[in-house]
Amino acid sequence: MRLYLTFAILCCFYNEAYGKVSLDIDMKLKTLNKPALKTIKSEDGDIIDCVNIHKQHAFDHPALRNHKIQMKPSVEFDTKKTNIPNNGSAKPITSQIWSKSGNCPIGTIPVRRVSREDISRASSPSHFGRKTPRRYNFLDNALQHKANFNLTAEKLTEPRPNNRSEAIIVALGFNYVGAQSDINVWNPPRVQAGDYSSAQIWLLGGLSDTFESIEAGWMVNPNVFGDSRTRLFAYWTRDAYTKTGCINLLCSGFVQTTTKFALGAAIDPVSSFHEQYYISISMFLDPNSGNWWLTCGDNVMGYWPGTLFSSLKHSATAVQWGGEVYSPNVMKKPHTKTPMGSGAWAYDLLGYACFHTNIRIKDFSLQIKYPQHLSEYVDEYNCYSTKLYRETYMSEPQFFFGGPGQNRFCP
Template sequence: MDFKTKNHQSVNQTFQSMQQLYKLKKMIATRLQQINKPAIKTIQSSDGDIIDCVLTHKQPAFDHSLLKGEKPMDPPQSLRRHNQIENTSDHFQLWSLSGESCPDGTIPIRRITEEDILRAYSINSFGRKFAGPYVHEYAIVSEENNMFYGAEGAINVWTPYVESSKEFSVAQMWLVAGTPGKDLNSIETGWQVYPQLYGDYHTRFFIYWTGDDYKSTGCYNLMCPGFVQTNKKYVIGGTISTISTYKGKQYSMPLKILKDNKTGNWWLGYGYGSENLIGYWPSKLFTHLKHAANEVNFGGEIVNFKTTGSHTSTVMGSGNFPEEGFGKAAYIKNMQVIDDDYNLIPLKNPRHIVSNFYCYRTVQGDTNPKWGYHIYFGGHGKGKNCP
């Protein structure tokens, strides 16, 4: 091969690389345009997030084929009976501590960047759960085999250590219906540390949904059409500022999911007052959850990629085992479900499910009228008994 031929091939390879790069940039730009809607106002958060105040009727939800032409619904009167049972602060997120807020008629949305999408496994998979070669580990409490129309609980907030940027640590509550591995419907909320999704190790408030067992529907937060946000006080996917400390002050997020018996929509709330309803998952998104959930779960999860060849040192909860108790271990308190008469009731037959007892586990808390049914959960991952 002579010099001219080598040089020609090199030029062709460079040209092809430039074409591929241009194509990728164009695809990312198109995706960003789909997700990020025009802002009436922009707020710069101290954690580096850009918060766009978007008109409520222009939010991503209404790009969904089943929701086109609709407008955000008002919180139903039927949900006002669930009164607040503890004091909560609206300013539990970093972006709002400066005193900045979005105007009436808008909602705050965390702006997605090119870097966010480049961290994903593909443009099409951005914002969705990754079904890859990892070990999924959990320590949860499950209430099953009944008809559930909502649930609530206060989830203790920590910033757990996450070993690899691909891994995450989550504390959450979720309601499901359908068959796992086939047609599962799920709605989820809580907090998570997930570097690959957000580009940092902050503890963030999140939601997720799927209508087909995580195959092709649903996503985190507002990263795809679906969830309709109605409240301007909260950023879904935003950094949480109130973090618990070991043997120090403890913070929890009181979260609830409630089904509106008229529309079938599932409403998400922070705190226990109806004025703190954040938005809803439309019933149209689901098959089985059009009716009711048949399982409610509370607890922690991590994913273990075994990047060092052994068990991950990613921790769950506070990173301490539940036996250490208050101020040291993570907890979820006031765990309740909503029956078909729309009454809040304690868990009747809670089942503790732990994937690896020596790495992460749960313990039921002592009887306490202020805390209701509650658990401690978590663990430190890799260790003497968790190789």
């Protein structure tokens, strides 16, 4: 009898807990999946909802309740490009898979529909689509040692995050108002469940433990998307990933304006050893509205409203280009098998390794230029790698990065 009562009580607690989680998921789905004026079923399995631009999730944010949409930037982030590696043989990505099945009408935005299974994979509905907290100690020390700051020495002495591994180049300054690059698109194999692998740009501002960041590029993230496809993504935070921000439109904040590209939708085609593809990503501050605009190729995707931020209201203090692997199994043995970039080492160069090229910043001089000083850094040099490569003395450097993860040097 006592055993039966214990079992009954446990069942009661389980049902109550399960019921609360299920209710939380229902509420999250209702918040994220706004009513659609048109629905497009993509051949890759995604469902794209065409949502009224004025009723998108961004405006659920308390700071944006009375926000007036800015439909286009007041200025253009003019690009200055050299040749893409290999005499321009790399091709730009100009569309996504879902657009083969239809288009969203003017006055709407394409939003990838979130499923119950997507949210169920997160540790909790409130953590769905969010990164875990981290620090960038070099942000504090760079401000204190403006003239002679050694990033490599600094990062070697700072505590490393126990669940992220980066291979990056960094530009440090005090007034970046824009950044861009062409990011080589790959589909890294064997990204482990619970891990993600990204190739991206970061703009950072503020202090190490409360930094603000806007980010964009491509990622493979089975935990969020439920598959291993390469997908376009954006991210923001104003508190070092602690409580604010998210991937794409999975929380309120980013205001989407384009009808042609969907954040979180798959990118196709991807690069192979025979053919190279890239996306052109830029993020820049509108000097008149204070909003940070995101573009992908010729598509103006939308913006992060300046009211979301404190430090980034005026400028960024650091820009990073490179790749990131998230896993509970980095910085330990056995190491994760999740690769970065193409999965090849940076020294394999064009056709094999992932690259950033046409790297540019914009500062208060309003000149769009190659950064004057760049520092390379790798968290785990036996697992992932970087190479800032110049083909000739006169040519502009190209940045290659990536690696296989677990290998005989990174057991």
